[in-house]
Amino acid sequence: MTNSSPISAFPIPEMIDIPEDIRELILSVQEKSGFVPNVFLALAARPAEFRAFIAYHDALMEREGNLTKAEREMIVVATSSYNQCQYCVVAHGAILRIRAKDPLIADQIVANYRKADITLKQRVMLDFALKVAKEANAVGEADFELLRSHGFNADDIWDITAITGLFGFSNRMANxxxxxxxxxxxxLGR
Structure with missing residues (x-):
């Protein structure tokens, strides 16, 4: 089924009008995945913001650390579900299914991550991410102690917070x- 609805409420540039570095990135994503994710086309209308967003996204989502790439995607899916961002739930749900090698995990997390087939440590991680999304002003030492008691270090806590923050922004823009x-x-990943 192909949808003929526009991909965004804002104008999408023609590929020829996109700066060469961004066009090359888009074409490399297309070559790897077989299609161009609509977010790339939408962001390409604002080249400086495209570059900044992609750089920060990759710095958070592709970095080595204690959080696996699948766990990073869990954070995106759980917080995007809370923020009711259809684009990020669907797109990052697909990435989560692939990275976790689990065709059910994204749907479980979207519906209710507390009932999903995840570890206690991952549930604690998502509890914290949702607290950051809902009431970051209430985060305190007790939250850090709980995270540390489940094996998270300062870098992990920063990453959970930064991923939640970046996708809070992204969710609002996509909506x-x-x-x-x-x-x-x-x-994908089914």
């Missing part, structure tokens, strides 16, 4: 743009 998830995302 205002009415950014439509690519049809291809729905079947």
């Amino acid at each position: 205002v743009m009415s950014l439509r998830p690519n049809d291809e995302f729905y079947s």
